[in-house]
Amino acid sequence: xxxxxxxxxxxxxxxxxxxxxxxxxxxxxxxxxxxxxxxxxxxxxxxxxxxxxxxxxxxxxxxxxxxxxxxxxxxxxxxxxxxxxxxxxxxxxxxxxxxxxxxxxxxxxxxxx
Numbered sequence: 001x002x003x004x005x006x007x008x009x010x011x012x013x014x015x016x017x018x019x020x021x022x023x024x025x026x027x028x029x030x031x032x033x034x035x036x037x038x039x040x041x042x043x044x045x046x047x048x049x050x051x052x053x054x055x056x057x058x059x060x061x062x063x064x065x066x067x068x069x070x071x072x073x074x075x076x077x078x079x080x081x082x083x084x085x086x087x088x089x090x091x092x093x094x095x096x097x098x099x100x101x102x103x104x105x106x107x108x109x110x111x112x113x
Contacts, residue, residue, distance in 0.1 A: 001054075002050050002051075002053040002054035003050075003054040005050045005054075006047060006050035006051050006054055009046060009047050009050055010047060010068055013043060013047065013068075013072060014072070014075065017072050017075055017076050017079065017082070018075070018079055019079070019082075020079060020080045020081035020082065036088070036091075037087065037088070037091040038091075040069075040088050040091035040092050040095065041091045041092070041094055041095025041098070042095055043092070043095070044065050044066075044068070044069055044091075044092035044093070044095045044096045044099075045095035045096060045098060045099035046099070047065045047068065047096065048061050048062055048064075048065035048095070048096035048097075048099045048100045049061075049099045049100065049103055051064050051065060051100075052099070052100045052103055052104070053103075058100045058101065058104045061096070061100045062093075062096045062097050062100045062101075065092065065093070065096035066089075066092065066093040066096055068092075069088070069089045069092030069093055069096070070089055072088075072089075072092070073085060073086070073088055073089050
């Protein structure tokens with residue numbers, strides 16, 4: 001179930017990043033700095049959380065989300081009006097790590113009760 005949701009979320013991310021508009025299909029969001037980095041962190045945090053629930057493995061989920069962040073930035077390099085940004089990938093990876101580490105900690109804490 002969570003694997004399917006992760007695939008859906010990745011496809012949605014791909015679709016949004018395929019837009020020539022710098023704000024993607026989510027044009028109602030303010031994606032000017034620093035909000036763009038928070039958006040990236042949140043988006044890839046959700047992806048990593050879904051991957052974590054699908055696999056049960058912290059580092060696998062974070063690594064897959066980070067790898068998808070790289071692929072997303074490469075993809076954007078070929079979309080007119082978009083650009084590839086290492087800072088975006090760093091925000092993607094940071095959000096993914098924060099999400100899975102927090103979820104793992106919460107799971108351990110809940111299991112200790």
